[in-house]
Each structure stands twice: as C-alpha cells, then as structure tokens.
Amino acid sequence: MTKAQTDPQGGNQQDHDRADIGAINAILGFHIRLAHGVCLRHFTETFAELGLTQKQVSVLWLVDDHPGIAQTDLAQRLQMDRATTMAIINRLQAKHLLRRDRSAHDGRKQALHLEPEGHAMLARAKLAIGEHEAWVKRNFSDAEVKTLIALLSRIHE
Amino acid sequence: MTKAQTDPQGGNQQDHDRADIGAINAILGFHIRLAHGVCLRHFTETFAELGLTQKQVSVLWLVDDHPGIAQTDLAQRLQMDRATTMAIINRLQAKHLLRRDRSAHDGRKQALHLEPEGHAMLARAKLAIGEHEAWVKRNFSDAEVKTLIALLSRIHE
DNA sequence: TATTGTTATACTCTATAACTATA
C-alpha cells in the first residue's frame, strides 16, 4: 500500500496526492473499508477448514451468549436487516449448528439456541479467532487496541 | 448497541459478558466489521441517487488520480482479487464512466482512463462523500480522526 | 515461466417488497 511500489514504467503520468485536502487517503471511510477487506480475507483463510464466515461466527457467539435470543435482537446487535438475518440463520440451521424454537412468551418471535454441534463448532471457532485476532493486532500495543476499539465503537453504537 | 436495551421479557436467561476475557466485545475484528457495516449502509443511502457503491467510487477516484493505471495496480491498492477488479471495472465501463485502453508500454496491461461522464460523476460523488464523511466523523475531533486513520492504516498497509 | 487480463462459476451478504401470523 505504499506509494513507491507503483509506476514501474507505464501509465501514471501524474501523482497529485502530495498534500491535497481532498486526497482519498484522508477519507476515514476509505480506511475503514480497506481495513475491513484485509481482515475479511485473513478471516476467510483462517476459517477455510471450518467453513464459517465472519457473520456466521458472530451469530453463533451471540446466540451462545444470549440463549433464546430473537432474530430481531440479533439483527439489531449486528446491524443487519431482518431478511439478511434470515439468510444467515438459515445457513446455520442447515448445518445443524442452531435451532429455532417458537418463543413461549411471544408467539411472533423465534427463540434461537445452539445445537450440540453448534457448541462444538463455536469452541473450535474461538480458537481460530484467537489466531486471527493475533494477526489483526500484530502491529499494535494493548493500549492502541483499546483506543482503536473505543473509537470504532463510537461509529457503530 | 447498548446492553440495556436487550431482554424486554423473553429468552435470554443468562448474560455472562460482564468481564469475560473472551467476550465478543473485546474482539477488534468484531468492531471493524460492525463499523464497516454501519458505514456501508449510510454510504449506500447517501449514494442511492447516484447509483454508485463504495468500491466503484474508490475505483473512479483512483483512476482519476492515476490516469492510465492498470487493473493489477488498482487491485493491489484496493486489496482486491483480479477477478473482483474485473467485475467492478466491467460495471463502471457498462455505465460509460471509464474505458480500457491497451497499454503502449506493456501489451498485457490495460490502461484505465475516466470518460467525460466519469469525471462529471466523480465530481458529484465527491460532494456526496463530503456529506457521508461528515456523518462518519460526527462524534470525533480532528485529532481522533487522525488517530483512527493512523491505526487503521497499520492494519491494511 | 511469470504476468495480465479474461471468462465461468459459485457463495455470501445486502436490501426491498409483499406476505402471514401474532400482539
């Protein structure tokens, strides 16, 4: 991502991102997107054997933390649409990792619970997340990680 | 995203994320994903009229900054696969926003340039990005933005 | 041989709209 490794020979006649106020590198959203993309790729590689995606792991984890959680609550916590949530839950259910029970308190809601296979998978996933996290934090001190999490939280809260 | 707004009545018997070392909220990758999701949604709303995505705008911007850039270089700068880059370039070309010219220096490469419509669209897009960025930064001081960008850069560099 | 671009293919996430069931 350094600027030096560009322009081996052809093409780029100009390079006017010296001190531009409007340079793309000054856009916060640009950096969030790039960091996300890099993490997503590494996550996918790390989880290739387990066959789980970021979102799927997040859902397993939250259902384990909050047994009986409803899809709407899950959607809110993960900033997802209802339909998106459905798609993810459907895939996890097809893998027999969780089940839907009708809520006793509110007939409209589904109470989500992990299946035994779901618990086993989550345990393995947490080990893989440990590896992945270590990679993400590879250049950071504990204090910097804390700062980064605090700042990011103020975006998605 | 606060913890208090959960558990209106049914479901969640437990809530053991008090001070767990392994709590999902302590996972940096989790916060990157959430922040990205929130930004993506707001971006999509902001750009609904223009009909452009985050990635498409990034590509337009980089092609404008580096006229004649090759797809491989673009892929490297945006942390994308070659095939992914193809898909995005194809969509932008179908909208007549940019064109592919065979590179004079290296017959394997494509030299990308914005079409006049691409320049006009980018100008409009930059205004919309200004709005979007203001929203992303709504809770931050200038110093905090600087810190956040510096930390994120160390993930994707 | 290595690089660049291309095509075919597949999966996940994302969202909208319309529908059913329940509160």
Place this chain on the structure above:
DNA sequence: TATAGTTATAGAGTATAACAATA
C-alpha cells in the same frame, strides 16, 4: 396497527479455476 418472521428476488462483492495473450 405494529411487530416478527418469512419468501421471492436482485445486485454487489468475493474468490477459485482454467484459459489466452504477452513479456
């Protein structure tokens, strides 16, 4: 009326694999 879930549908990004053209 409002909420929760569901289904159908569509688009975008992501990646792998195999191939052609060029260096």
